[in-house]
Amino acid sequence: MEAFSVIVNQPRDERAIALIAHDQKKPEMVAWASRHRKVLAGHRIVATGTTGSLLKREVPELDIRLMKSGPLGGDQQIGALIVEDAISLLIFLVDPLSPHPHDVDVKALTRLAVVYNVPMACNLATADRLIAGTA
Numbered sequence: 001m002e003a004f005s006v007i008v009n010q011p012r013d014e015r016a017i018a019l020i021a022h023d024q025k026k027p028e029m030v031a032w033a034s035r036h037r038k039v040l041a042g043h044r045i046v047a048t049g050t051t052g053s054l055l056k057r058e059v060p061e062l063d064i065r066l067m068k069s070g071p072l073g074g075d076q077q078i079g080a081l082i083v084e085d086a087i088s089l090l091i092f093l094v095d096p097l098s099p100h101p102h103d104v105d106v107k108a109l110t111r112l113a114v115v116y117n118v119p120m121a122c123n124l125a126t127a128d129r130l131i132a133g134t135a
């Protein structure tokens with residue numbers, strides 16, 4: 001996949017920031033990305049399908065590679081990028097109050113972020129602190 005091949009095998013400082021939000025958290029993700037667009041615009045970004053499409057429309061200055069939608073394997077694709085050392089930061093705004101058919105994929109992705117020691121934010125407070133520490 002083209003989106004994959006332009007992200008893997010990058011020098012470490014060109015690794016991508018991964019952005020994902022569950023449906024109830026998508027408005028928060030758009031507002032967060034908009035608030036931090038100056039920092040984000042200096043990075044490659046990879047996102048799951050629906051989150052990324054929304055961000056492309058609402059924050060057009062961002063360079064976003066779209067993966068599949070989460071329920072169709074997008075979380076797993078981003079997990080694979082973590083394994084390839086292609087992700088510098090994972091911002092995953094999860095909705096803990098709704099059921100998700102692909103819950104096992106969500107767990108697998110967050111597990112890989114822990115295994116590979118990728119800085120990961122699952123809520124806005126942590127996302128703000130992580131991006132503040134990103135050049």
Ligand SMILES: O=C(CO)COP(=O)(O)O
Nearest residue numbers: 048049050051069070071
């Ligand atoms: O479901 C998701 C994460 O588990 C997000 O996927 P979308 O961005 O395609 O909605």
